[in-house]
Amino acid sequence: MTEAAADRIAELSRLLQQASYAYYGLDQPILEDAVYDRLYRELQTLEQQHPTLISPHSPTQRVGERPAQQFTAVQHHIPLYSLENAFDLGELQAWDQRWRRHWQSNTGNSSESSSSGPSPRPPAGYVCELKIDGSALALTYDHGVLVRGATRGDGSQGEDITQNVKTIRSIPLRLNLDHPPARLEVRGEAFLPLETFETINQERDQRGEARFANPRNAAAGTLRQLDSRIVAQRRLDFFAYTLQVPEGVTLADTDFQPPQTQTESLKLLQHLGFRVNPNRQTVADLAGVQQFFQQWDQARHHLPYLTDGVVVKLDRQDLQAQLGFTQKFPRWAIALKYAAEEVPTRLTAVTFQVGRTGAITPVAELEPVQLAGTTVARATLHNRDRIAELDLHRGDTVIVRKAGEIIPEVVKVLTDLRPLGAQAVVMASYCPECEQPVVQSPTEAATRCVNPTCPAVVRGALLHWVSRDALDIDGVGKKLVDQMVAKELVQSVADLYKLKPAQLEGLERLGQKSAQKLVGAIAASRQRPWGRVLYGLGIRHVGSVNAQVLAQQFPSVTALAEADPGAIAAIHGIGPEIAQAVADWFQVPDHQKLIQRLQEADLQLVALAPDRPIAAPAPGPSPLQGQTFVITGTLPSLSREQAKALIQQAGGKVTGSVSSKTDYLLAGEAAGSKLTKAQSLGVAVISESELLQRLAPPLATPGLDRSL
Ligand SMILES: NC(=O)c1ccc[n+]([C@@H]2O[C@H](COP(=O)([O-])OP(=O)(O)OC[C@H]3O[C@@H](n4cnc5c(N)ncnc54)[C@H](O)[C@@H]3O)[C@@H](O)[C@H]2O)c1
Numbered sequence: 001m002t003e004a005a006a007d008r009i010a011e012l013s014r015l016l017q018q019a020s021y022a023y024y025g026l027d028q029p030i031l032e033d034a035v036y037d038r039l040y041r042e043l044q045t046l047e048q049q050h051p052t053l054i055s056p057h058s059p060t061q062r063v064g065e066r067p068a069q070q071f072t073a074v075q076h077h078i079p080l081y082s083l084e085n086a087f088d089l090g091e092l093q094a095w096d097q098r099w100r101r102h103w104q105s106n107t108g109n110s111s112e113s114s115s116s117g118p119s120p121r122p123p124a125g126y127v128c129e130l131k132i133d134g135s136a137l138a139l140t141y142d143h144g145v146l147v148r149g150a151t152r153g154d155g156s157q158g159e160d161i162t163q164n165v166k167t168i169r170s171i172p173l174r175l176n177l178d179h180p181p182a183r184l185e186v187r188g189e190a191f192l193p194l195e196t197f198e199t200i201n202q203e204r205d206q207r208g209e210a211r212f213a214n215p216r217n218a219a220a221g222t223l224r225q226l227d228s229r230i231v232a233q234r235r236l237d238f239f240a241y242t243l244q245v246p247e248g249v250t251l252a253d254t255d256f257q258p259p260q261t262q263t264e265s266l267k268l269l270q271h272l273g274f275r276v277n278p279n280r281q282t283v284a285d286l287a288g289v290q291q292f293f294q295q296w297d298q299a300r301h302h303l304p305y306l307t308d309g310v311v312v313k314l315d316r317q318d319l320q321a322q323l324g325f326t327q328k329f330p331r332w333a334i335a336l337k338y339a340a341e342e343v344p345t346r347l348t349a350v351t352f353q354v355g356r357t358g359a360i361t362p363v364a365e366l367e368p369v370q371l372a373g374t375t376v377a378r379a380t381l382h383n384r385d386r387i388a389e390l391d392l393h394r395g396d397t398v399i400v401r402k403a404g405e406i407i408p409e410v411v412k413v414l415t416d417l418r419p420l421g422a423q424a425v426v427m428a429s430y431c432p433e434c435e436q437p438v439v440q441s442p443t444e445a446a447t448r449c450v451n452p453t454c455p456a457v458v459r460g461a462l463l464h465w466v467s468r469d470a471l472d473i474d475g476v477g478k479k480l481v482d483q484m485v486a487k488e489l490v491q492s493v494a495d496l497y498k499l500k501p502a503q504l505e506g507l508e509r510l511g512q513k514s515a516q517k518l519v520g521a522i523a524a525s526r527q528r529p530w531g532r533v534l535y536g537l538g539i540r541h542v543g544s545v546n547a548q549v550l551a552q553q554f555p556s557v558t559a560l561a562e563a564d565p566g567a568i569a570a571i572h573g574i575g576p577e578i579a580q581a582v583a584d585w586f587q588v589p590d591h592q593k594l595i596q597r598l599q600e601a602d603l604q605l606v607a608l609a610p611d612r613p614i615a616a617p618a619p620g621p622s623p624l625q626g627q628t629f630v631i632t633g634t635l636p637s638l639s640r641e642q643a644k645a646l647i648q649q650a651g652g653k654v655t656g657s658v659s660s661k662t663d664y665l666l667a668g669e670a671a672g673s674k675l676t677k678a679q680s681l682g683v684a685v686i687s688e689s690e691l692l693q694r695l696a697p698p699l700a701t702p703g704l705d706r707s708l
């Protein structure tokens, strides 16, 4: 185990070092920040578990990079630190506990508040500031005059970029004080507004130069331009966030009032002539922090500059002084990061999924990670070509991406972190469902199972058929479809229309009544118009909109099946690709058979006026033969449409108004005038369950010989 850990530590350190150099030294990152952060965290955790393996050169032991050659290196008067990251609220709370414990042990266990429990609570307030995605600057003002501007560098040594800093208009060259102290240090973030960033990249494109990956690198690169005139053109901006009085500087005889809190510091910085980010808030507790964080999660996207989190700082500067710094971070501040869209994780296995078209999708099974606010344990690998392109191997560290609502996908493999002797991942050659050999399409990347009775294909076809935009059959979900296919009750969508309640009863969570209801819902789908049926067939490229267009132009299945692909392609909005897919579909004998069976099952394969009466009842027992029903009120479980279909299927007739010819009024809740009329005419009034009982006996008894 230690050996594996040592290997991983070595690999991670090497990669992070490379990335850090590319990032700070060249301003051309090779990793996304979020990916860097996670790998860094992994290294940190491993080092904590194996402290003997920590090297003094580990990326966890240092801040930033040494200053580059082209500028004069300068020693910072006060070191610049990095910030610790919290990736969620749990980590924020852990930080809160940590500083409190540290404070307790360093201040002799005394609590300023009256409580003396295990967790001391010095009165804390927090300042929430947006974490500006730019480059840190250290500014030195001697007697109120800007004398030096430096990059952070490795935290103790930075680069002297005073000439460049002086071009930034939001940095005052002289402080707004009549009697300034001998020295003041100001820190803040230099950044490029998004708009400027875009312009710079366009210019770089034109000159054939590499684009900057993000505004932060562009800002850092700009600050280290040797020609200050270029810097001046680029219009960097600056937000100040720290004001410090170096040790030994006396404030007597000055008009400088040292601030006691970060809140006061920010106000004072503004007064001194700096731009301070207005989007900040002083809050009493972590709930306030959370609220600020959430508020800016969306709002930050409307800002003209990039932010990647919220910096939370203890407001009281006496607390800050008592807590001090670790080797890299202040103990009194933390960066709460917004959810990333790309993170690294490890591939544990590759599985294969069969879709309704038989297409086989390789799926990466992953060590679960938090990504864009959800836990991700699987990601799509798309197809065979993609696997090859990624050069995916078992045990690889991969980068998964999830933006917006998109399904997570593997976008990259970190080959530097590949375990020794790892085996390449290859596409399945047999269908994982039916074990038939798969077929590689000659024209596209897809690999397919071409077995028409492959359970996965049948299940997919059924789920598509019952979906909302297709036949919209209520109550048929994935679970039920899985069971119907597994029990071989249904092998084609046409089989649905032959189902009897008795066959469905006993399937998981399906009683007599719900089986009845389901058959009713299936029967009701016979009324869906031709366009929906066409969409339900699941012809490739024929989405619900295309299906409507086709159904309008070709008012029957025969017309469409016999149409020339050229005629189909000529329709506005339909192209040759769709036309060919339609023509091909009708060529397949299995599909022709399906159409015939759907015709027999009385589905709408012809466009008709919408008020077309319901089709003739399906063959079978007709317990309601010759009886006339009227439906009123809200039924407890069936929709009116479903009840109507059930009655008609059993040979009954449904009319709209009660008369002496009405045999039954099927009444639900809130039945009104029809009920009164039925009662006055002496028409029998029945409930939904009474109706279902009338339908049930011949259908619900398994094994009953219905040919009697
Ligand atoms: N992509 C890569 O390959 C790569 C390599 C190295 C580092 N990085 C990135 O750099 C980060 C580490 O760099 P870092 O040490 O600069 O830490 P950091 O950027 O995570 O946090 C510290 C910095 O935040 C900035 N900051 C912005 N707003 C602030 C505010 N209101 N108050 C205080 N500070 C504020 C300051 O510049 C400060 O130095 C990592 O989190 C990583 O995302 C990326």
Ligand SMILES: [Zn+2]
Pocket (backbone or CB within 6 Å): 354, 431, 432, 433, 434, 435, 436, 449, 450, 451, 454, 455, 456
């Ligand atoms: Zn198969």
